[in-house]
Amino acid sequence: MSTSAPDHDRQKQFGKPSPEGTGATQVGGDGQTKDTRENRSTIVLVCGFLALIPCGGWILGCIAWAMGAADLKRIERGEMPPEARDATRAGMILGIISVTYQLVVFILIITGVIPLPTRDDAFLH
16 A cells, blocks of 8 residues: 555655654654644634524634634644645634624624614514
């Protein structure tokens, strides 16, 4: 079983998984380790999309924002493959948009600009 060229280059760049199964890799002979967990760009993107749904969006938006920011830093340090950058950035941006939108709506409701429905509203009868 031979390794194809792209797999070999990727393995050379990101190292081989450690035998302990910790997710860390040994890079070069200097003993420096790097964390090379699989990229979470798909998870960040899905959380960002689901954050646009009103219920649960606040939590998922924060998750997408935080995970996206952390993963973009890991990509910049070379600990994650660079092809994950676009999906990670898109998911993080969707999370930011969702959190910002829901925060603005919450503030408008609290200040009374957007009134909450009451029992006297005609559409509830």
